[in-house]
Amino acid sequence: EIVLTQSPDFQSVTPKEEVTITCRASQSIHSSLHWYQQKPEQSPKLLIKYASQSISGIPSRFSGSGSGTDFTLTINSLEAEDAATYYCHQSSSVPQTFGQGTKVEIK
């Protein structure tokens, strides 16, 4: 099973700051890495697919990069509505797995 490790687990950020969340895979997953946002009382929402591909309707301040084992989700100019938990997910091999999540709090 491929283990995805996110860092940090928690981040407290002021509005307009840039946020960077990393996801490291225990073995190469090429570009089969996807990012989700989950707000309290809501279901997860797909933000970025295949490491860096944008999703229709998602604000352009969300971007992704990386390949192989190291990936990054960047939120440029954080807004208050971005308070949420962010998860990475690999679809390279079965069983598909998620990272443990990164909670982003707005100061």
Added chain:
Amino acid sequence: EVQLVESGGDLVQSGGSLRLSCAASGFTFSRHAMYWVRPAPGKGLEIVSVISTDGGSTYYADSVKGRFTISRDNSKNTLYLQMGSLRAEDTAMYYCTRDDGGGPFDHWGQGTLVTVSS
């Protein structure tokens, strides 16, 4: 518009059973593998079970293997999860989701809450 609507969650005693349903609309249900996903404390999200497009292939997390059964009815556009021998650690919100051609989960239901009392 793609919609996934879960139902069936309830409060149940330890050792009990429950059947979850996920009604799909707005897309060709039979063309997508379907998943049940739940939060796992300290581990993020856990894929509980997966079923292939025709139902011929399934996967279960070790934590539920032998206790849960996933199925689908493509004529009714509905996904099911039969849960048995429920334990307190099965308490969670259960989400139904589909994959986008074997990749990301592009649509999710709102979830249905299962609470197991010990």
